[in-house]
Amino acid sequence: MDHHQFISNTLLYVEDHLHQPLSLDDIADSFHMSKYYFHRLFSAMMGCSLSHYILSRRLNASLSLIQNNKLSLTDIAYQLSFGSQASFTRAFKRQYGVSPRVFRAAKFPIPLEPPPSVVKRPLKNLNGDIVADFSLTQIETIKVSGIAFEVDLAGDYKSRIRSHANMLLDRLDKNVNGSCYVIYSNCQPNSTRFKVLFGIPQVVNIDEPFYFTVDVPQLFCARFTYFGDILDIGDVLKSDYARFLKISRQETEDTTIELIQVFDDIHNLDSAYHVYAPIKKLAMDEEI
Template structure:
């Protein structure tokens, strides 16, 4: 069984038992793994500890119970494994920015969310730490022709990227079957806004506003591989990259380029893809256990 399948089954196991004690040892045994390795695997795949995840799902389950109005807050708190009603209220406020008792008077009711989808990617074991698999490599210089725009990762950036990709396809022709690169650059400190070029490795001139041919310089990068929809990867990539830097003892690069996404097929942004993150070229020790 693949590692992501183990975690997927664990998420279902947890969701069916939110009214029961869910210790690390209990969930690990149900997954037929040692609690030590399961802890590392779960944290690497989900980007948080098991306890943090269980707490968030219990609070998520409480939304439907509160809105149904059949149980008191005390019954909901104890039914979902909180030690006291006050501990439930504090946790609820931390996660949702409001109190459970305010739910019924809110004009914008909070809605429960389904079990999160696992972002599928290979993993590796480095000195006992589980991290997303990576390769350190030199990315050769690349000339891209495409459309330049700006995105804000705090808003609906997925729609922005898809719409500009469609504009690029209209210009190069739908018969083009090849890779697509999305290059993020020039993010200012404490900002979520990036300059972006969505381009193809062709040297062509498109005489329209916002269409340019640019040269991406040679970069030393950490290369990651994912499957699924990269435009929805969000915090998973952030967690994977932070864990990679810590475990591999690498440092972010000095390039104005923050990130490069490489799709095998411009017509399929949900295919297998690679992420290139510029880093400094430092001596490393990444022997696997």
Template sequence: MDHHEVVERALIHIEERLDQPLSLDEVADAFHLSKFYFHRLFSAMTGISLNSYILSRRLNASLPLIREGRTSLTDIASQLGFGTPSSFTRAFQRRYGIAPSSLRAHLPPLLPVPIPPLVRRPIKNINGDVVADFTLTEFAPMRLSGIVFEVDLASDYEATIRSHSNLLLQELDASVQGPCYVVYSNCQPDSTRFNVLCGIPQELRIEKPFYFTVDVPQLFCAKFTYTGDLLEIGDVLKTDYARFLKISRQETDDSHIELIQRFDDVHDLGSSYHIFAPIQKLPLDSEEE
């Protein structure tokens, strides 16, 4: 089994045993791995520790039991491995912001969610630690033509990014070939607003609002590769980047550009893509990690 298959099977293993004692030792033994390596692998692949994941899934499993109303909260807490009803209530409130008893009163509706899909990306082992595979690379300066807009994390930013990006794609016919870039920039401290550019490295003449030509400077970056919607893997990306900075002992750059996303085919934005995260170029960083 490859790393993705091991963790995917571990997620199923956990889901089928939420009413049984679960520990790092037990889950690691089930896949014939040392607990130390399995813990690093699981955390790297999911962006969350094993114990935190088990807790979240047990709370998720409690939702239909609470709504059905046939089992007391005390029995639900015991059934799902919580030491006491009070520990169950505290964990539930931290997770959902309400007490379990409020859910039983039908306010507000909370529905269980399926096992989260595993974000697929290559990984590598560095000195015994597992991290998302990366390279250190120069992002060449380029001029991008496309659509520029502002989004606010406090609003439905996902819909905003998708709808505005589609405005660009609607202007491109089959004769336009090559990569597409999405640049995330100008995210200020204590602000939920940032700018997004969706463009291509070709000149476009589109006489409509929001269309601009922007020069992206040369940047030294950590490059990652992912499969899946960037807007749905944000937490995993943040964890990957934090682990990369810690293990590689790199520091973020003070560029106004936060991230650059590159799709190799402008007509296939559902494909794998590369993420470029600007970092400081230190004197010894002349070669790929």
């Protein structure tokens, strides 16, 4: 079974049936799958339960209906299969911070969101649940030479990483090939800003500001693999990592390095890449 295509088909099915009753049983039956396996698979792939996803998409669909003044809020609530206007209003306010009535009157700019893409990564069954496939591995001390800068994960960090990658490549020998490292470190509490080093695992002497050679210390990590655009994985990685910690009973390591992203090909940042998240080395790690 192609899990990614299956979940993509599920998202299309949900989008086409938002005005009808939708339940886990009904959707699992439509795809001829056990509801228990379907629930675990959907939660692992999308980072939320099916019911939470359906609610979110119904609220998204309500935005354009609310702006149509011909429809009452009660009509909208029933069109989108909410039990009552009150339950619709509560859910809308939880998601958007304002009531549907205030949104209609004030014309708040809340954009419609398209259905999310399904991030491709391998899965595994662990302790009876489905999680993003991982391996426990130790990164040995390694020298990485590259350019240092800051990114804000709430902004367009993809273009910033690419621009600094090009700055480094322009200063390297044209024949340099192999992997490259994006090392995220020193994120402050309640902040989305990280210090970043984009570099290659060899010593390169570039006598310019912001170019450094650093020793990455030995780290024990959980290693995940993703395919596709680096912008797509933010929330999914957080969900994958949280599920991994809970189900595998691992603990995060107290280190300034938050994540290490390793691309197989420095010249192709759309290639498969690996994410290394530092964790504590426990006795049970040898058995996973």
